[in-house]
Amino acid sequence: MPAPAFDVYNVYCRILDADHSISMPIAAILALTELIAHSSAGTMFELVSALNGGASILKTSAPNPISLSAGCELFIAFVTTFPHESDNFDDLKHELIRQGQQYAREASKSRSKISKLLLDFIPDESVVRFYLRLRSVSIAYGQQILTHAYSRVVEQALLHAYQHGNKRFSVYVTEARPLGLGVKTYESLTKAGIPCTVILDSAVAYAMEKVDLVLVGSEAVLESGGLANAVGSYQIALIAKAANIPFYALAESYKFHRTFPLSQYDLPTHHSKILSFPDPSIASTPIQASSGNLMSKDQLEYNPGVDYTKPDLITLVFSDVGILTPEGVSQYLVGMFTG
Numbered sequence: 052m053p054a055p056a057f058d059v060y061n062v063y064c065r066i067l068d069a070d071h072s073i074s075m076p077i078a079a080i081l082a083l084t085e086l087i088a089h090s091s092a093g094t095m096f097e098l099v100s101a102l103n104g105g106a107s108i109l110k111t112s113a114p115n116p117i118s119l120s121a122g123c124e125l126f127i128a129f130v131t132t133f134p135h136e137s138d139n140f141d142d143l144k145h146e147l148i149r150q151g152q153q154y155a156r157e158a159s160k161s162r163s164k165i166s167k168l169l170l171d172f173i174p175d176e177s178v179v180r181f182y183l184r185l186r187s188v189s190i191a192y193g194q195q196i197l198t199h200a201y202s203r204v205v206e207q208a209l210l211h212a213y214q215h216g217n218k219r220f221s222v223y224v225t226e227a228r229p230l231g232l233g234v235k236t237y238e239s240l241t242k243a244g245i246p247c248t249v250i251l252d253s254a255v256a257y258a259m260e261k262v263d264l265v266l267v268g269s270e271a272v273l274e275s276g277g278l279a280n281a282v283g284s285y286q287i288a289l290i291a292k293a294a295n296i297p298f299y300a301l302a303e304s305y306k307f308h309r310t311f312p313l314s315q316y317d318l319p320t321h322h323s324k325i326l327s328f329p330d331p332s333i334a335s336t337p338i339q340a341s342s343g344n345l346m347s348k349d350q351l352e353y354n355p356g357v358d359y360t361k362p363d364l365i366t367l368v369f370s371d372v373g374i375l376t377p378e379g380v381s382q383y384l385v386g387m388f389t390g
Contacts, residue, residue, distance in 0.1 A: 057089040059105040060112040063119070072203065076122025076305045077155050079109055083126050084151035087144050095135065098144070102127050115357060116319055117279050118270045121308035126151060128388055161303040161371035162204045166211035168369050172299065173212050173220065174263070194263035196220060197255075197291075200227035200281040201235045202268020204301045208369075209266075213245050221246040223262070227281060228252055229351050252283050256290050265291045265298045271308040272300065272370075274384050276362035276377025279308075279318060282355045288364035297366040304372045307384050312359050320357045329353055 063082040067073060073081075086105045092098035106123035110116040129150070135143045174194055198205050212218040222240055224247055227233040233249065240247050250258055265287060270279045278284065278300050291298040312318055329349065346354075362377035375383060 057086060059083070059086050059108050062086075063109055063113075072159075073155075074203070074303065074306075075113075075118040076125070076303075077158050079106075079119040079122035080126045080151055080305075081155050082109065083123065084148045087148050087151075090144070092144075093140055095131075095140075095143075099127065099131055102130060110319075115270065117308065117310075117357060118306060120310075120319065121271050121306050124309060125305055125307075126154075129154075158303065158305055161305070162207045163211070164371040165204055165301055165303070165369050166208040168374055169208045169266075169299075169301070170212055170216045170218070172264070172297075172367075172369075173216070173218050194220070195223065195261050196264045196266055197223050197225075197258070197262045197287070197296075198236070198266040198268075199225045199233070199284055199287055200230075200268075201232035202301065204303060205266050205268045206236060206239055208301060209240060209245065210243055213243060221248070223247070223258055224249050225255065225283060225287075226250070226252050227283065229346065229354070230356075232281065255283075255287050259290050259294045259296060262291075262294075262296055265296060267298075267300055269300055269302040269306055270357055271306045271310070272302045272368055272380050273359075274309050274311045274381055276365065276368075276380045277312065278302075278360040278365060278368075279310075279312075279320075279357055280360065282358045285315075285358040285360045285364075288360045292364050298360075298364060300360075300365055300368045302368060302370055304370050304383075307370075307380060307387070309384055309388060315355070315359050318357060318359055320355065324353060325355050327353060 059082050062085050063078050066078040066081050067075070083102055083105055086101060087098065090098060090101045092101050106120075106127060109123060110120055113119055130147055133143075133147060133150070173196065198209075209220075209222065213220070222236075222245055224233040224237045224240075226249065237247050237249055267278070267280055267284050267287070270281070272278055278288075280300075288298050310317075310319070315321065365377050368375045368377065368380055372383065373379075
């Protein structure tokens with residue numbers, strides 16, 4: 052009986068389900084290392100072709116391919132340039148697998164490095180404000196910071212600043228519709244003792260006068276120096292710029308992605324259905340009022356989940372490879388992929 056065909060997307064999903072701390076780019080790299088282990092390729096050309104095929108499957112299967120695309124791109128570039136002096140191709144494949152797995156282990160330290168870099172940029176007695184409509188918390192310390200939706204690197208950076216950096220601040224959390232991911236941020240920070248309050252996405256401009264800095268995570272930092280992140284990030288950056296408030300992006304270097312969008316509609320997540328006009332016959336069935344969501348599932352499909360923040364709106368990018376300007380991200384990417 053022949054062995055079942057290797058399903059790279061199934062492996063990718065299994066890796067994410069097994070460890071929720073693993074990001075999509077790292078899960079993609081680990082899935083591609085397993086693809087190498089199952090590949091019958093006998094030459095580098097065949098192996099790279101197999102990896103490109105696996106990456107293509109991941110990108111077309113995932114609902115949001117931006118972040119994992121960065122991991123695929125990084126790993127395939129590494130394999131392509133890896134020195135292979137060994138006459139035994141199987142030995143080379145084993146070494147590539149080992150290197151991929153080691154990179155994934157090392158990458159787990161990225162958020163800790165970013166947390167330490169950010170410490171000096173969170174003033175003592177500052178307030179971090181995330182937005183989310185829930186119950187409000189009246190306690191606040193000194194200055195204020197804003198973030199959007201849910202980001203593991205932002206979460207870890209704020210917890211580190213509060214628990215180990217002796218910083219005292221409060222947080223506003225965006226509601227982050229339609230998924231309400233700000234709730235997750237709110238619950239995590241509140242549990243750690245950080246005062247938080249939650250506001251509507253539409254109240255960002257209203258609250259900006261109270262904010263001293265903005266922190267957001269990222270799906271990917273792009274070659275333009277711009278940012279792909281949860282929808283709403285762009286409008287927050289615009290408001291912060293108008294109010295002369297620093298807008299900081301936190302991103303692991305494996306999220307640096309060689310994509311150069313000129314507008315929102317150049318993002319790989321954009322498709323013809325977004326912002327089109329649906330048939331009126333499917334636009335009238337709301338989800339239960341108790342959910343707080345006035346849109347039907349069909350209507351939500353006509354809205355973007357990710358937007359593009361232009362580089363001129365970003366003050367700094369905090370990464371495990373250093374604190375970079377948006378122009379510095381472009382230079383780093385050119386150097387990383389040209390050797």
